Amino acid sequence: MRKSGASLESVPELIARWSAHLGLVVEVKAAPSGDEEAFPNRLAISGPDAGRFAADRGVALDALQFLVHEAQGEREDQKLAYLDVKGVRLFRMQEVMAMGRFAADRARELGSHTLGALSPRERRWVHLVVSREEGLGTESEGTGTFKPVKVFRK
Known part of the structure; x- marks a missing residue:
């Protein structure tokens, strides 16, 4: 520590x-x-x-x-x-969280939806917004610093 x-x-x-x-x-x-x-x-x-x-x-x-x-x-x-x-970072947080809500809606409709490569902080925002939704999950895919995030029905 x-x-x-x-x-x-x-x-x-x-x-x-x-x-x-x-x-x-x-x-x-x-x-x-x-x-x-x-x-x-x-x-x-x-x-x-x-x-x-x-x-x-x-x-x-x-x-x-x-x-x-x-x-x-x-x-x-x-x-x-x-x-x-x-307010640049605040705007980006709001933008990414809106993308997460959109992906959640698409995943409910289609079963899954994958967002393009995001930074670690941006992925955290998507995971957070989707975790607030019932019956959905998320998973980062690939390797490296910038990774796509898949949103899916559980």
């Missing part, structure tokens, strides 16, 4: 300090996602330089997310901070 580091409450100040060292002016505040089970502890990054983290498909935001998780030293989703800029 990893030793605990930065608390969830200290993460906004930590991000602002790291950003200031890079010459970036950002503000970080807690912002509920509307579905805390799927997207817990959402921290919204705003300010004049926040868009830099969203550039290039969010590569800098992914790197910052990794550093924050390392600083926190946690591995439980409910204790980790999850970063968002301009």
Whole structure:
């Protein structure tokens, strides 16, 4: 087990300090996602330089997310901070969960439906939304980081 580091409450100040060292002016505040089970502890990054983290498909935001998780030293989703800029990740969560509901409807109708390759977090969202549906199951298929998800009747 990893030793605990930065608390969830200290993460906004930590991000602002790291950003200031890079010459970036950002503000970080807690912002509920509307579905805390799927997207817990959402921290919204705003300010004049926040868009830099969203550039290039969010590569800098992914790197910052990794550093924050390392600083926190946690591995439980409910204790980790999850970063968002301009609502991009919140929108993606809502989009993927809608895809999961669509796949659930198709699986009820046809017996199964397979969604294209998704990242681990996106697959988790699909598994979560389908688990809330009666009589359906999910399964990730294949190998690698990005995998398809099959939704099927039990």
